[in-house]
Amino acid sequence: MKLIETANSIKTMGIRGAGLIARSAADALKDLAENYQGNSLNEFIDLLDQGGKTLVASRPTAISLWNAVQATLKDAPRAENIEDLRTKIVKNADSFILNSNKAVEIIGKIGANRIKDGDTILTHCNSKAALSVIKTAFKQGKDISVYATESRPWRQGLLTVKDLSDAGIPVTLIVDSAVRWIMKEIDLAVVGADTVCSNGALINKIGTSQIALAAHEARVPLMVCAESYKFSPKTIQGEMVEIEERETSEVATNLPPGVKIRNPVFDSTPAEYIDSIATEIGLISPYAAYEVIVNKLGHECLFERESD
Ligand code: RI2
Numbered sequence: 001m002k003l004i005e006t007a008n009s010i011k012t013m014g015i016r017g018a019g020l021i022a023r024s025a026a027d028a029l030k031d032l033a034e035n036y037q038g039n040s041l042n043e044f045i046d047l048l049d050q051g052g053k054t055l056v057a058s059r060p061t062a063i064s065l066w067n068a069v070q071a072t073l074k075d076a077p078r079a080e081n082i083e084d085l086r087t088k089i090v091k092n093a094d095s096f097i098l099n100s101n102k103a104v105e106i107i108g109k110i111g112a113n114r115i116k117d118g119d120t121i122l123t124h125c126n127s128k129a130a131l132s133v134i135k136t137a138f139k140q141g142k143d144i145s146v147y148a149t150e151s152r153p154w155r156q157g158l159l160t161v162k163d164l165s166d167a168g169i170p171v172t173l174i175v176d177s178a179v180r181w182i183m184k185e186i187d188l189a190v191v192g193a194d195t196v197c198s199n200g201a202l203i204n205k206i207g208t209s210q211i212a213l214a215a216h217e218a219r220v221p222l223m224v225c226a227e228s229y230k231f232s233p234k235t236i237q238g239e240m241v242e243i244e245e246r247e248t249s250e251v252a253t254n255l256p257p258g259v260k261i262r263n264p265v266f267d268s269t270p271a272e273y274i275d276s277i278a279t280e281i282g283l284i285s286p287y288a289a290y291e292v293i294v295n296k297l298g299h300e301c302l303f304e305r306e307s308d
Contacts, residue, residue, distance in 0.1 A: 003028040003051045010058040010065070013154060018194045018230055019104060019128055022068035023097045025055040029072045030093035033086045044085055045076050060242040061203060061266045062194040063232040067297065071096045071229070096229075103227040103280035108132030111190065111225055111278035117142045119187040122179070122215075124149045125205035126156035127192020129225035131163055133278060134190060138169050145170040147182055151205060153250040153263065176207050180214040189215045193226035193277075197235040198293055200271030200286030202226075203243070206264055212273035221275035224286070228279050228296040236293050243267070 006028035009015045015024045032051045036044050052069040059065060072092045079085035111133030115121065119137075121144060123130050137144055146164055148171055150157040157173055164171040174182055189211055195203040202208065202224050215222045235241065248261035255261070271286035281296060 002031040003054065007054050007058040010055070016154075016156070017126065017128055018062040018064040018192065019100055019227060021059065021062060022064035022229060023100050025065055025068045026072045026093040026096040026100075028055060029069065030090050033089035033093075036082070036086065039082065041079065041082055041085065044082055045079070048073055048076060048085075048089065059244060061244045062230070063196075063234065063241070064194070064227070064230050066234070067229040068096055068100075099280075100227060100229070103229075104129050104132045106280040107225050107227065107278045108136035110280075110283050111223060112136035112140060112142075114221075114223055114276070114278070114283070115142055115144060115188060117144075119144050120147065120185050121145070122147045122149075122182065122186045122189040122211065122220075123160060124157075124189075124191045124208055124211055125151040126159040126163075127225060129227060129278075130190045130192045131160065133223070133225055134164065134169065135167050138167065145172070147172050147174055147186065149174055149176050149179060149207065149211075151207065152176055156205075176210075179207075179211050180217075183214045183218040183220060186215070186218070186220050189220055189222045191222065191224055193224050193230045194266055195235075195241050196224070196226050196231045196277065196286070196289050196292075197241060197268075198232065198290050199235070200274065200289045202269040202271075202274060202277075202286070203241050203266050204269065206267050209267045209269040209273075212269040216273045222269075222273060224274055224277045226277050226279055228281060228292055231289055231292045231297060233293050233297050236290065241266075241268070 006024050010021050052073050056066050075088040107129050115137035148157045148160040161171050161173050212222050243264050243266050246263045246265050251261045251263050274286040277284050
């Protein structure tokens with residue numbers, strides 16, 4: 001079953017990146033809807049609801065996943081019959097995926113306006129939204145170069161350097177602990193987002209908050225690239241974001257007996273360290289996160305939470 005495969009693949013990082021996991025979840029729900037063979041509307045709704053919960057449970061931190069499920073299933077309570085529900089789910093999933101891809105493109109254009117000719121940029125992990133900004137600036141003819149962090153333990157930095165070098169952009173790989181040393185050469189730090197909280201805090205790949213501190217100390221602006229569905233309606237209700245801790249074997253194996261390992265894979269960067277957030281609805285201050293949640297994601301999104 002595609003939905004189970006997708007959830008497993010998200011859990012094991014076969015599918016990763018907050019935007020891609022969201023689009024894959026919408027697509028998996030679309031597949032579930034297209035292939036429903038039964039004849040009970042209630043059963044169909046339950047199946048979709050369960051499917052949504054399975055997807056959301058696959059990774060706990062990125063709100064993009066939860067928002068994608070909400071956006072795809074939002075019309076379920078209003079469906080008149082099975083075909084109506086099927087059509088609505090397919091339409092919602094298609095439109096989520098289309099808008100998500102468009103958002104990355106628009107963020108690229110908006111964020112690129114903040115990049116100047118001659119800039120040296122630092123990026124972390126592997127964010128499609130952040131890479132869209134960097135690649136757009138380069139396509140505009142700006143002479144830029146990039147430092148990319150390795151991003152232990154999964155080393156997604158290797159994907160980033162491949163992508164940038166394929167695009168012809170000069171790129172240098174550094175280990176995560178080299179960030180503060182390199183910062184004196186950096187003009188702008190550009191990172192992605194897994195979740196943006198209502199107070200403007202950013203939840204992103206572990207190490208982001210250290211980059212933010214080093215950037216702040218060196219007066220280097222930090223730009224976050226985040227589609228609006230990465231803003232969290234849950235945080236407006238006072239919920240804390242759960243920080244995923246993954247298998248310790250991702251960090252090291254065969255250590256002496258008694259040595260413990262912890263593997264938190266995200267951290268939180270307070271709004272005061274963020275210069276701007278490039279979204280598809282404009283470049284905003286982190287302190288405008290509340291408005292994005294209420295105006296863009298809307299009360300419907302909050303209301304849907306009652307079915308959690
Ligand atoms: P895009 C990734 O998480 C990184 O933390 C990255 O910054 C964020 O998702 C956003 O990526 P992970 O899935 O959506 O690698 O911009 O744990 O591609």
